[in-house]
Amino acid sequence: MTTSPGKLATLDRVMDGLMSRYRERVPDVNGIINAMIDEGVIRSANEIENDHIAFRTMGVPNLGIRSFEKIFLHYGYQKRDEYNFTEKKLTAYWYSPPEPHYPRIFASELRVNELSPEAQTIIHSYTNEVTSDPVDSLDLDDAARVDRFLHQPLWRTPTLSDYQRLLGESEYAAWVIYNRYYLNHFTISVHNLKPGYTTIDAFVGFLERRGFKLNNAGGKIKVSPDGALRQASTVAQMIEAEFANNETHRIAGSYVEFAERRVLPEFEQLPADQIRREHRREGFETGNADKIFESTFTSQTGK
Numbered sequence: 646m647t648t649s650p651g652k653l654a655t656l657d658r659v660m661d662g663l664m665s666r667y668r669e670r671v672p673d674v675n676g677i678i679n680a681m682i683d684e685g686v687i688r689s690a691n692e693i694e695n696d697h698i699a700f701r702t703m704g705v706p707n708l709g710i711r712s713f714e715k716i717f718l719h720y721g722y723q724k725r726d727e728y729n730f731t732e733k734k735l736t737a738y739w740y741s742p743p744e745p746h747y748p749r750i751f752a753s754e755l756r757v758n759e760l761s762p763e764a765q766t767i768i769h770s771y772t773n774e775v776t777s778d779p780v781d782s783l784d785l786d787d788a789a790r791v792d793r794f795l796h797q798p799l800w801r802t803p804t805l806s807d808y809q810r811l812l813g814e815s816e817y818a819a820w821v822i823y824n825r826y827y828l829n830h831f832t833i834s835v836h837n838l839k840p841g842y843t844t845i846d847a848f849v850g851f852l853e854r855r856g857f858k859l860n861n862a863g864g865k866i867k868v869s870p871d872g873a874l875r876q877a878s879t880v881a882q883m884i885e886a887e888f889a890n891n892e893t894h895r896i897a898g899s900y901v902e903f904a905e906r907r908v909l910p911e912f913e914q915l916p917a918d919q920i921r922r923e924h925r926r927e928g929f930e931t932g933n934a935d936k937i938f939e940s941t942f943t944s945q946t947g948k
């Protein structure tokens with residue numbers, strides 16, 4: 646099934662809107678792009694292949710993945726594998742794009758009903774303001790409207806004390822109660838970069854030489870059991886958050902990820918100039934993702 650040119654044009658605009666807010670919120674994005682240009686790895690930002698983008702959601706009625714995914718399914722994304730994070734009480738799916746040059750999407754959801762009664766009460770006091778699925782009343786062919794929706798409040802501004810109580814039990818919950826559907830990260834694909842930068846090890850070396858702070862939960866480089874999906878990420882950048890009653894506090898915003906997808910064994914004989922996305926390791930990996938989530942956790946941002 647092919648997606649209509651109109652829908653793809655809308656998707657282009659929605660993606661541009663997400664990326665422009667994200668670049669404003671996360672100075673590391675331009676910092677890394679400029680360092681790559683400076684070393685001659687790329688000539689401009691649009692040469693970067695975006696492996697995937699990620700969103701976080703609250704698993705409550707009318708919200709969560711079931712609601713959020715409707716946006717991207719409308720633009721021709723297809724729902725793929727499910728991942729479960731028992732300790733963090735999260736469920737995630739990845740979505741393959743309508744055309745190979747678009748990023749994959751990784752969307753996760755907090756299983757709110759597994760939290761303590763107190764945390765559930767705090768979360769519901771906000772999310773109960775949403776009494777019908779907001780995506781159902783959204784014109785998904787109106788890019789400006791979708792862009793506004795992704796960056797607008799879904800519930801009232803949280804209080805700092807609610808944020809902090811959630812933080813104590815689920816850092817993910819605290820992140821979503823403030824940051825909502827803001828882009829959580831984009832991901833620089835390293836395997837097609839110029840020689841010397843095509844492995845995650847080489848790219849991490851470059852990032853560290855340039856002084857970027859990396860998430861070291863479970864080690865800086867996360868490797869899937871098959872060895873073919875290798876990921877790393879920066880530590881989330883802090884944002885000056887404005888809570889209710891004019892209270893402000895520095896909290897974790899978003900981060901940047903890096904991914905190397907190796908060529909699958911059955912395609913190893915292909916000449917380098919014939920290797921495309923479908924010849925490389927697809928999907929995600931629970932063990933890697935579990936540690937990447939911690940890029941916004943105080944254990945990393947407080948380093």
Ligand code: OOG
Nearest residue numbers: 699829929933934937938
């Ligand atoms: C997502 C963490 C997982 C990946 O690529 O496995 C992930 C998040 O922090 O919301 O990005």
Ligand code: NI
Nearest residue numbers: 699751832902
């Ligand atoms: Ni990711």
